[in-house]
Amino acid sequence: MKRTFAAIAVAAAALTAAGAQAQNYPTRAITMIVPFAAGGPTDVIARIVGENMSKTLGQQIIIENVAGAGGTTGITRGAQAQADGYTIMMGHMGTHAAAPALYPKLRYDPAKDFSPIGMAAGTAILIAARKDYPAKDLKEFIARLKTEQDKANEAHAGVGSVSFTTCTMFNVMIGIKPTRVPYTGTGPVVNDMIGGKVDYVCDQIVNLVTQIQGGNIRAYAIATPERSSALPDVPTTKEAGLPDYQVSAWNAVFAPKSTPPAIVAKLNDALVKALDDPATKKRLLDLGAVLPQGNERTSAWLGDYVVQEVARWTPILKAGGVVAPE
């Protein structure tokens, strides 16, 4: 009895403290977990956005890279952190949409174990092939893949990577089972693509853009509603005849479950301000990033979006014949 009372007292004290804390928040540096190695697209976006958010919040945002297991190691740690707003994380299409299908032992639920803060930026996905692939547009490319399934070599950057998941969707959508060649990371994929050793890849625009501009790799389509300013000649999937292929490698900020709403609001406000800041915006757009507009910037929208994305990716990845780690 005494113990229960003590527990309640402690909880009450903690709540009051939390309330007071939320008002002055933040009083010290905030850690943002990036679940990938430093230097990758997600890390770059987190650093650009985080730098501007620090200015609004008046406290430094420290990036902590906790890479591993397709990003799930870092997000697991973030989900288990104290919900006081001092540990937040940069979630990703992989960790918050594809992971439940890829990792049966996943120790968090993307929809339930987080307080969504807001969408940061997405990067567009390209369908690209080696420069001498005998097909002049996406329609011909798909037709050829269908007739030469056993000859086609698709390269991806490892099970669970963006190029793996997005190309799984592409393959499932056009109904082919090509030979899939696994690499560790995008660099070696691009190398062998330029060298003509593999046939095609789906990947984020930032990883391929200069090779396409330089004519080393040919892009067939970009999976966004509108064309990219960096590659104005590349048609959208809608224009090229595969309108259902709409994917983006999105990155969004999350806090652990039951973070006080006042803190969530402050963080969302700082994030939105960062996206509106001209210098930050330019840096992101230079990367080929797609920024959220209007209500896509609210916390509530992100919460719904995660639910939709999990529902969308799970059947595709299962159909794609992924051998999931047990």
Place this chain on the structure above:
Amino acid sequence: MIRIRAPQETAAGLFLIVLAVLVFWQTDDLAVGTLRALGPGMMPRLLASLCAICGIALVVYSLVKDGAQLERWSIRGPLFILGAAIVFGLAIRPLGLFVAGPAAVILGSMATRDSRFVESVVFGIGMTTFCWLLFKVLLSLPIPVAPWLLGY
């Protein structure tokens, strides 16, 4: 009558054989695959087999050729050095550098009889302060300093 002539080689060989058996046991559920698509089990088992062959060869040699003795293993060194590292690993996140640092230095110092307790306490605090300045202040690595006191 078989006599072990090179105990160090025997031990090394037995170690390799045990390692190989462990690998086979741990990978028994992994597919070996085909030539066109090597399975996840192929490399580990191939390498384990090679380890086992080397191990058997070492054991056989150790029975026919004279060689080195197996040196005495000390307990004090591994216990305190590795213990200190384990304590550091367990303490760094919940308690921070200001606890884990001195603890590792003091515990580690006990690995040798030459050390003096008071000296290692002073040295531990000094080194931790130095590391705090170096890693946290100068290089600003995200290392917890004292979460129970400072909140980070």
Place this chain on the structure above:
Amino acid sequence: MEAFIGNLELGFTTALSLQNIALCFAGCLIGTLVGILPGVGPIATIAILLPLTFQVDPTGALIMLAGIYYGAQYGGSTTAILVNIPGEATSVVTTLDGHQMARQGRAGVALGVAALGSFFAGTVATLVIAALGVPLTKLALIFGPAEYFSLMIMGLAFAVVLARGSILKAGAVIFVGLLLSTVGTDLQTGDERLTLGLVDMMDGIDFAVLAMGLFGFAEILRNLDNPETRDVVQAKIGRLLPSKQDVKDCIMPVLRGTFLGGALGILPGNGAVLGPFASYTLEKKIAKDPRRFGKGAIEGVAGPESANNAGAQTAFIPLLTLGIPPNAVMALMVGAMTIHGIIPGPQVMTKTPELFWGMIASMWVGNLMLLIINLPLIGIWVKLLKVPYRLMFPAILLFCCIGIYSVNNNSSDVLMTAFFGFAGYAFYKFGFEPAPLLLGFVLGKLMEEKLRQALILSRGDFATFVTSPVSAGLLIVAVLVVVVAIIPTVRKGREEAFQE
């Protein structure tokens, strides 16, 4: 030729602006510092300093970050020589003879030769990048999965030569190293392999964890077991700088090392890792008395250190001309460039020539600065060796712990290092050498990846490794190296048999 001089002129005008000199110096200084600290690598540091470079223009930012990278290479050699801890795969070889030299009271000479050799190699490599960077890129593209696999096989053949003792035992530890590299999630199927069900093992074993365990912790344990050998280091402090004879002994090894390291560094598949090993193998093979190697042979420091630095520089070629990062640090440089709005690729050279040539020129400036920073420091390092061991080893222990933690900000890495520390101690008792094991580990991951890619692409046909001339050539070299290494032992064995 005129264009070449014009380009270099543009480069030096950019690199020698007051701001860029300051940034280059800052980068080199920070790089040296983190290189010396065991475990703390250039990756963590560059990541942390990235936001600080937002205020500077991209050229200045990249000059500073590149300075951290090659500064860390210089610093890493210092730790390898003084306390026998390789901070990176490329300084594993330096521990072999470098640390032995330190034990013989020749730490200053080893450090001096390392710095001078590195400077020379850096100078040559910079010129190579400037003159041949673009055509060499085409060469790099010849390397597909099959060629890389054969290259890795050749690297493993070097590892056999690396060993001091029995060939059988050397082969065995290489296999153990390869085995350790297979730990983690399978590349192709996503199956967990040998992870013992631990989440922290899913991405395999980190190089820093293994190296700190096998070298850092195990070295302390070994020294505690042998109080007499550890005091040798403190007893003798010889000359601080190499003598004329030392320099003379090193000229040829430095030249050969520079060539090997520079050539391998161009390969986008992290060929730079092989440079020091190849150089060591070569020096040991052509030496009049190969038995000196592993006991403080100066060529065993000079050659590999030059190869290391030449490779570190030429590794920029695939990054700058193709936009393909050959290793984790270069991947981070890609991130740094993209943050600054420059996406690395073939256009960097034409679109932003001042950045491209400025960076190349700054590499030479940086190497000169590193020489100036490092030579006076030798005196301080050598004095550090006089610290009594009872204080030295807890300090190394603490630095290692913090360093390992900072690699992934993961405390279980520290626990795993303790485990490998014990394994390293056991290996020492069994008479196994850790250096070939580390090489096997480094090459293993890439080797399996490339083997599987090559076989997938050839649809299971092993002929793919011999139909490509490059691949076939590399395999022949590998066989030759192993045969040459084994013949003396076989002959010796037979002679002994006859004597009985």
